[in-house]
Structures are given as structure tokens and as C-alpha cells.
Amino acid sequence: MTDGPVAAALARFRESGSPWLALPFFADGAADAVAERVDARIAAGARVLPEPDNIFRALTETPLPAVRAVILGQDPYPTPGDANGLAFSYVGSGRLPASLRVILAEAGSDRAAGGDLTPWARQGVLLLNSALTVEAGKAGAHLRYGWAALTDAAVRAVSDGPHPAAFLLWGAQARARAALIDTARHGVFESGHPSPLNRARDFPGSDPFGRANAWLEARGIAPIDWRLG
Secondary structure (H helix, E strand, C coil): CCCCHHHHHHHHHHHCCCHHHHCHHHHCCHHHHHHHHHHHHHHCCCCEECCHHHCCHHHHHCCHHHCCEEEEECCCCCCCCCCCCCCCCECCCCCCCHHHHHHHHHHCCCHHHCECCHHHHCCCEEEEECCCCEECCECCCCCCCCCHHHHHHHHHHHHHCCCCCEEEEEHHHHHHHHHHCCCCCCEEEEECCCCCCCCCCCCCCCCHHHHHHHHHHHCCCCCCCCCCC
């Protein structure tokens, strides 16, 4: 069987020599199995998002040694053109997604600057989804495809690494991964999910960005500039 676009993207990522390639996900065949499963959906006619070159973008923009903070999302936006491979990041032409509007308001960022979170990633913020792919119009379609093993391995790798990092965990799915983190060495800042559908409304006012920066600065680590634009 000829390699599909996701397998080809995986091959290119392996050629990059990224430090993330040491994760068991890439070494034990799990990545190949997930790529094969997603490529089978493409071969069956499904439109998979984001574009292949953006699937591993969270890892390429933020190499493991550069990680200062971690934000976990669920899966990419299911509208073509909206996602660029970074959790919560939006590059579409429409109105910003509701959750992202709440996030940017809490971060003190001007919405007019857009929703592309690449500047965060380039400052050492790992913006990693639980599933790196989705199907157009079908949110959550690939959450059980095996991508979660990558997210777990990445969280463990940051936790086991030599440098302190701040983990910003929003919502039940992200907060469940606190069990993978050495809290004696790293900062864990939990909040409710930023979605307006979260009836508890326990994200606004929780100040995850300010708390994370204060924790980083107390350890002699430069804070993150969370403003866009």
C-alpha cells in the first residue's frame, strides 16, 4: 500500500531529527499505526484536518528542550482552513471561536490581533491536542484513534525533563493528566474549560496566565508574553 499523506507527514517529521522523536509513541510503532488509520479514512473519502504539513506542528514549533509551559486541547477545529496544528490556535477568516475569545480575554490579548497562537508556541508554550487530526464537520472524530498516547508521552517527557515548566490544564480531559506530572518540580494550574458551554464558568477570573508567569519568574525563568499583536 502506498503511503498516504499522514504517513508521508510522519516520515518528514522523522527526517527533522526532532527531540520529540525519542518518545515511545514514535519508537514503538504507535505513530505508524495511527497514521495508517487516518490515511485509511482519507482513502475512503474523508477530509482530514489540518493539512498534513501542520499535523505535527505543535512539536516542530516547540522542541522539547524549549518547553516552558504546556496547554492541552482536545482536537483541531473541524472547519477547513481554521486550524494550524496548535491547540486552540485559529487562522480562519470568520469570527474567533467562542472558547478562544474567552482565552484571549483572560490573557489580556486584543482580539483584533487574531487567533493565531504561533507566537506562544515560539516562546516555549507547547500547544498540544489530544488528537492531532479531525474530520471536516466531525469534531472528535479521531479522539480514539491512538493520538492520546502521544499526548500522554509528551506530558511525561516534559515532566521528566531537566527544566521546570508550567502546565495550564483546562477542563476535565486536560486536568486528568495532572497525574502524569511531577508536581514537586513543575507548576500545575488547573481551571475549568474556557468554553461558554461550561456552566460552572470557572475559567474566567482563574488567571492561569498570570499564575503561570509568577511561578516561572519565581524560578528565574522568563515569563511568557501572552499578548498577541
